[in-house]
Amino acid sequence: MKRREFLRMSATAAGAAMTIYLPVGWRPVRAAAKWRVGFSQCTTLEPWRVQFNKEIQAEAKQHPEIDLIITDGQDKTEKQVADCENLIVQQVNVLLISPKESAGLTGVVEKAIDAKIPVIVLDRNVDTKRITEFIGGDNLAIGRAAGEHAVKLLGGPGKAKGNVVEIWGGMGTQPAHDRHDGFHALTDKEPGIKYLLNNQSGDWKQDQAYNIMTTALRNNENINLVYGHNDPMAYGAYLAAKDAGREKDIKFFIGIDGLPDEGATWVYKGLLTATFLYATPGAEGLRQAVKLLNGQKIPPVITLPTMLITKDNAPEILRKNGLL
Ligand code: FRU
Numbered sequence: 394m395k396r397r398e399f400l401r402m403s404a405t406a407a408g409a410a411m412t413i414y415l416p417v418g419w420r421p422v423r424a425a426a427k428w429r430v431g432f433s434q435c436t437t438l439e440p441w442r443v444q445f446n447k448e449i450q451a452e453a454k455q456h457p458e459i460d461l462i463i464t465d466g467q468d469k470t471e472k473q474v475a476d477c478e479n480l481i482v483q484q485v486n487v488l489l490i491s492p493k494e495s496a497g498l499t500g501v502v503e504k505a506i507d508a509k510i511p512v513i514v515l516d517r518n519v520d521t522k523r524i525t526e527f528i529g530g531d532n533l534a535i536g537r538a539a540g541e542h543a544v545k546l547l548g549g550p551g552k553a554k555g556n557v558v559e560i561w562g563g564m565g566t567q568p569a570h571d572r573h574d575g576f577h578a579l580t581d582k583e584p585g586i587k588y589l590l591n592n593q594s595g596d597w598k599q600d601q602a603y604n605i606m607t608t609a610l611r612n613n614e615n616i617n618l619v620y621g622h623n624d625p626m627a628y629g630a631y632l633a634a635k636d637a638g639r640e641k642d643i644k645f646f647i648g649i650d651g652l653p654d655e656g657a658t659w660v661y662k663g664l665l666t667a668t669f670l671y672a673t674p675g676a677e678g679l680r681q682a683v684k685l686l687n688g689q690k691i692p693p694v695i696t697l698p699t700m701l702i703t704k705d706n707a708p709e710i711l712r713k714n715g716l717l
Contacts, residue, residue: 558630
């Protein structure tokens, strides 16, 4: 990274002095009646993404001075790159992006920054430090929490025993790697835990996880715990087990996301054992863009909190969301 390309701006987050990067010479200058904020969403094929868009749109309604333009990458890197190029041509004042994958979207993010558009990256990262801010959950911490919970379910530290099926999210994304690494930081300490699959990716999709699980069931008589890198995949695995008449033999299904009408509901119904909240960065992303446009300081990173969802607190979550 060429330091001189950037204007250093001091920001304070959690009491610590930090530095954020803005394209050199960038000033929040409003050319049109409204600020134009572009949001490149990678897909709307997954429920979490749909919720994400709803939350960013709801937040945008609170800011009449903002014109929010949302694009849908349709789960294809090339389409998302083209979307971003379009938003650059439209000269958005800030670009928000939630990338399909890191490597393929890095170039166009840099192109936006070269065009003096500050970029705020949401949920999945890109491979450049030149962005102004990153907002997302701590996937390593979530993976660790999932690993800790799995060890507990399988008999406790030092005694845990069981055969584990792990279904990866997209291989080209940091969240999948972090969710894997965090989990294994805990479960690899247990000699009694065996892994049945070798890094198999369901690309975050329920149907792909269903197919992976169907094969795993065919090849393994004894499966004790399934860890899906998101709830749709954990649920897809559950459905495969159910269709094979084995859902009762497999004691534990763990997922991540915790959407009220999805993961939390499946936990409430006893189909999943646990999930971990992975809040969407939609509302916060827009609020940060507004702050930046108002000349306020924003931190380089905002980490969204998580929480374990089990049968104990699932009813409360459903109730709060009018689902019970
Ligand atoms: C949606 C999703 C979520 C997951 C996140 C990880 O596209 O797969 O289910 O938590 O992306 O980036």
